[in-house]
Amino acid sequence: MVFSTAGTAKNLSWIARLLRPFGHLSAVDIAPPFDASPVVSKSVSLHTEMVFAKVISGFNLGSQGDVLAEIADRVGSGGLRPIVTRRLDGLTAQNMKIAHELLESRRMIGKIVIVA
Template identity: 55%
Template sequence: MGADVVVDHTGDVPGQLRAAGVDQVDLVLSTSGTAANVDWIAEILRPFGHLAAVDLDGALDVGPLAAKSLSLHAENVFSRIGQGRILAELGAGRLRPITTTVLDGLTVDTMRAAHELVESRRTIGKVVITV
């Protein structure tokens, strides 16, 4: 996967990092559950570190971030006019999604299987249903 350390995001992330010899990090990219995880995210970030989040659509307690002078970078895809065009140009044949599971046919069974996989929170990459 290109990572030095892989952690289970459903477990004790700071503990897993410490066990791997990593006390703090410079940057966290959070794509899901940022508001619920802000305490442990702030714990593992070095002072003046950076949190980049793409899922902020509600309230976020920034107290844990402010206490360590952390920077918050928030982005919402398509928040800028022309964002879709920019993404299309950037990905024109160069960016490919990481697809690990392909289910054949749009049926009740494949929909159920896809939901079970995603709800397990254990998948790596995309689950795709071909039509």
């Protein structure tokens, strides 16, 4: 299984080489146009996720609140923690610039938190 969160379409050729036949590709960043032909010959299962899918489709809207409540409970109890690798103190233009530069470097792993 490959879990891809960034650059899936751009990296699909090497992802296809990595996956075994009947493997699974789970991606959260697929946007049209998306050419799945590199993985079709291996009968790979493609799993996608879109945060607003339930809202857009009007599907089981109450369950979205249930999911958010569960996440809040787990964060509150310490069972779920975000991956914070950089903390910047003060909501300033300089800190926002630093945060953007870190993200644009494409070398940032985890989350940047700016504490007001």
